[in-house]
Amino acid sequence: MQQNNGIDKKQMISFAVLCLVLFGFMFYFQNKQAGEEQLKAQQQKTEQAKTAVKQTQATNINPNVTPNAIQTASLSNKELNVEFSSLGGQVSKVQLSEYKAYDHKTDKADLPLYLINKNNSNYGFQFKDKTGKVINTKDLVFSPSVNGNAVTMTANYNGAVIQFIYTLLPKYTLDFKVRTQGLSTVTSDNKADFIWDYNVRNLEKGRAQEQSHSEFSYAFNNYKDYDYDGRTTMEEEKETLNWIGVKQQFFASVIEAKNGFTQSKGNQENVEEGEYLKKLNYEGFVQMTGSELNQDFMWYFMPLDLPLLKSYDKNFDEILPLGWSFIGWMNRGFFMPMYNIIADWGLTAGWVIFLMTIIVKLILSPIMYKQHKLSAMMKVIRPEIDEVNAKLKDADPMKKQQATMEIYRKAGVNQMAGCLPALVQIPIFYALFRFFPNFIDLRGQGFWFAKDLTAYDDLIKLPFKIPFLGDHLSVFALACTVVILIYTIMTSGNMQQPQQEGMPNMKVLMYIFPITFLFFLNTSASGLSWYYFVSNAINILIILVIKYWILDEKKIHAQIQANKEKPKAEGKFQKRMREMMEKAQEQQKAQEQIRNKKK
Structure with missing residues (x-):
């Protein structure tokens, strides 16, 4: 069975080329627009403090x-x-x-x-x-x-x-x-x-x-x-x-x-x-x-x-x-002061946002590292999970789920640990959603082809209107969508497919998400799109660095095998999940017995 092993070195090179193309595209239109614009001499009349009726x-x-x-x-x-x-x-x-x-x-x-x-x-x-x-x-x-x-x-x-x-x-x-x-x-x-x-x-x-x-x-x-x-x-x-x-x-x-x-x-x-x-x-x-x-x-x-x-x-x-409670505090006490400090260095608004993104990523790096390490470990045990699914192909879906969880438990992999980075980033996303369109210091600040980072860029104008999208395409929103899609492809390879009929395919849903994100970002502040373009590009680089320079898959595999030999204490969450599954399995058997008696 062929496995999805993420992105190899050729794909890594392709990603780097894509980034260069995107940046080149941005610089091209910046220079083109600057050449087309002409300076207008404007004279402003000064009104006196006292004006006659x-x-x-x-x-x-x-x-x-x-x-x-x-x-x-x-x-x-x-x-x-x-x-x-x-x-x-x-x-x-x-x-x-x-x-x-x-x-x-x-x-x-x-x-x-x-x-x-x-x-x-x-x-x-x-x-x-x-x-x-x-x-x-x-x-x-x-x-x-x-x-x-x-x-x-x-x-x-x-x-x-x-x-x-x-x-x-x-x-x-x-x-x-x-x-x-x-x-x-x-x-x-x-x-x-x-x-x-x-x-x-x-x-x-x-x-x-x-x-x-x-x-x-x-x-x-x-x-x-x-x-x-x-x-x-x-x-x-x-x-x-x-x-x-x-x-x-x-x-x-x-x-x-x-x-x-x-x-x-x-x-x-x-x-x-x-x-x-x-x-x-x-x-x-x-x-x-x-x-x-x-x-x-x-x-x-x-x-x-x-x-x-x-x-x-x-x-x-x-x-x-700026948002309620903790969200407002983040904007007032963190993002606004950070922006002002970096802006005092004399950088333009777009590069200030670029550095803000890096600082946020550095702060979140321990959590992000654990998430990507977990992803790598799940990739290593993926063949064993596929083997169990093949053996229990005709078995009850509940049994297959229990067997899968047993592999995770023996390997010392906590699936719930992967939820923490997502939970941490939800308030950050909402805070920035409030920050970019309401921070007056960004009003009128241009960056590349975006003339105002508090509004959308409409470099690509459409001759017609598309529902929920408008009559333009934002290049920042498109670039952000592309990197989110690449990131999704890289991280969804280890996602387990649903074992029960009628369950949605999470991989398909994850691929749809970046496309729906485009509709949201296309009319939002371009500063928000630029921030998330940089953020997700950094995520991709982190994954590649961890994969090729930090984590050794052979060592991880050896560690997992060693963990299997050790007696492993069952965590509270795992115990609850096991008990719930066993109870559900018992109820399912009881229902089958009742149906058989009626026949």
């Missing part, structure tokens, strides 16, 4: 207000450019000046990054006047006044004065105070309804990925507790929210109420195409004192940078979806 055209606004009556005022610092509209006295434009948005037309991140623009955000305070008429401040026309880094928006309604006072502060912060005078002559309400409609703008290359990361985020219980909601509705009617925000993949728009929002609820729905990803609507109440609305708020239009988020001390760092 100007007239502007407005669309999709209150039909009772003529466009020429709408005024805007602006404030700016090195981080934010903020514009205010006299219609509703609200923030009408927010640009993060230190970041760029992705342009699908040019396939580059060269657009100004606006969190708010073109009326995608609309908010106001709603109450009823004494006649029962609903009044919302977003429908009122305010008069703007600029003074240094502050803008005061003033509106009059039936003798009542409503003022919104905005002050631009450092760290992506906009102070927002609401002051009223004489409002008690207009309304008898003791609370105002804050209504915020927000359409999330598409800022990144991977639309589906960014859409999945766009959701409500909020804190309550005096900033101690945090929650999020990516479903269709959110309801927190019993909690007092300290802040409510809409997070995207790398940015968030958050409003904090110093006295909190009560009876909060909201809903959201995906937008399938166009410049918006999601529509979100929020509603919560703020307290009024003596029917006057005098409350302090704070707007934050910020990048999801972990040190920045922590510096606010408002539980904002929970907005960053």
